[in-house]
Amino acid sequence: MGVRRQERRRVWSWRGALLGITVALAGCAPDLEGTEEALPVAEQSLAACSYAITTNTYVGADWWGTIVFKNTGTAAMTSPTVSFGVPSGIVCDYDEPGWTHxxxxxxCTYSRTSALTVAVNASYTFYYSTTSNVSFTASNVTITDPSCGGTNPGPGLSANQKKVAEDLTSIWENDTPSINYAYSENIQDGRGYTNGRAGFCTGTGDAIQVIQCYNALRSAANGNLMAKYMAGLTTINNRFLSTGQSQASTAELDSVGNWRADWATSYNNTTTRADFKSCQDQVNDKLYYTPAMTEAGKWGLTQALSKAALYDAFINHGESGARSLIRSANTALGNSGQVAPVIGYNGITESAWLQKFLEKRRDVLAADSTWIEAVDRVAAYEKLRRRGNWDLGTAFRNDVRASDCWGSSYPFSGYTVRAINPDGTWSTPGTYTYSCQ
Known part of the structure; x- marks a missing residue:
């Protein structure tokens, strides 16, 4: 039987890397070292990369796809890269002038062969073609640009692999593979309201990014119940930025309306759901998925399982915490100089690296009196590693505990066992046997 939601969220849903801030392993509370200088710069770089997808179609009869994105950031894009997923077996096969793929x-990843400026609040229409005469919707559309202040990520997960990775993380967050976009709760942890698919906090700078995105897609007059909270969110966020401290108060929000109810309704209302979901997905990818895939590329990790484990670590520990785990794994394998890529360095294999990374993460969770209750989430990736399910192409269950992999000293986390298929669909098995093999 799973742990009650409020207890699970208190234990497991706090992560960092909010607004690019360096954070401690214990959650999304910022590391105060260098805060006064780091926060404004990080805020600017993330905002400059903000965008909204307003059209995403592929008409099979025309062999033609259209993606329209709007630059909702604070700086002009100068050379955007567009990446997206297509159904299995389909090949992207045409480059519009100025693009290569x-x-x-x-x-499919399209990058510019010449400069292209997309001004703030301007939209750009991107066209592509494939070998398919069957209509579909491109998945996981991601726009990156040098205006982000970083580099474009290396190859990520396929659409199905990403769905499987998200299923796993959602089990650890909500005890079900179904992502809970409507969730909102104040669990009295000092970070305000915790919301949506990734536990976006009103007091730590990421919930405001979801609402900024949503406001760019839909006005209050057009059904946006969250628009009225923007002034209060900004006040809270300014305190967060100026102090570097998580903000517990929700007074500025509560004086305007019922934040929790409005958040839930924004997703549950079929009229607004698509926009609200899209913004949560975009911010989640920007803060967690894309940085995780970038790190995977940097260190030479090519397997879907490694990338899924890294993505879950970014969600759970934040960007700073995940990078600390990477450094610890590298050092333990004899790469104290942090030479990249690590795979292949002095004979280090991806299997050996992932094993060490998971052990280091296990130790971090087990060393904390609260986090130890979540230690079983690491065991699922270890079981998949031992079974060699590197491409996540074989159905599996999370019927494994840390004690099954590493001995009886670890407590049982209580996650409900789910069966996950390679396409991300899932079910709840009636019987199962815990094992790490």
Whole structure:
């Protein structure tokens, strides 16, 4: 039987890397070292990369796809890259003037051969073609640009692999593979309201990014119940930025309306659901998925399982915490100089690296009196590693505990066992046997 939601959220849902801030392993509370200088710069770089997808169609009869994105950031894009997933077996096969593309599995990535400026609040229409005469909707559309202040990520997960990775993380967060976009609760942890698919906090700078995105897509007159909270969110966020401290108060929000109810309704209302979901997905990818895939590329990790484990670590520990775990794994394998890529360095294999990374993460969770209750989440990736399910292409269950992999000293986390298929669909098995093999 799973742990009650409020207890689970208190234990497991806090992560960092909010607004690019360096955070401690214990959650999304910022590391105060260098805060006064780091916060404004980080805020600017993330805002400059904000965008909204307003059109995403592929008409099979025309062999033609259209993606329209709007630059909702604070700086002009100068050379955007567009990546998206296509159904299995489909090949992207045409470059519009000024574009060139590559394809890795089911992910097509288009980059510029010449400069292209997309001004703030301006929209750009991107066209592509494939070998398919069947209509579909491109998945996991991601726009990156040098205005982000960082580099474009290396190849990520295919659409199905990403769905499987998200299923797993959602089990650890909500005890079900179904992502809970409507969730909102104040669990009295000093971070205000915790919301949506990734536990976006009103007091730590990421919930405001969801609402900024949502406001760019839909006005209050057009059904946006969250627009009225923007002034209060801004006040709270300014305190967060100026102090570097998580903000517990929700007074500025509560004086305007019922934040929890409005958040839930924004997703549950079929009229506004698509926009609200899209913004949560975009902010989640920007803060957690894309940085995780960038790190995977940097260190030479090519397998879907490694990338899924890294993505879950970013969600759970934040960007700073995940990078600390990476450094610890590297050092333990003899790469104290942090030479990148680590795979292949002095004979280090991806299996050996992932094993060490999971052990280091296990130790971090087990060393904390609260986090130890979540230690079983690491065991699921270890079982998949031992079974060699590197591409996540074989159905599996999370019927494994840390004690099954590493001995009886670890407590049982209480996650409900789910069966997950390679396409991300899932079910709840009637019987199962805990094992790490």
């Amino acid at each position: 590559t394809q890795s599995g089911t992910t």
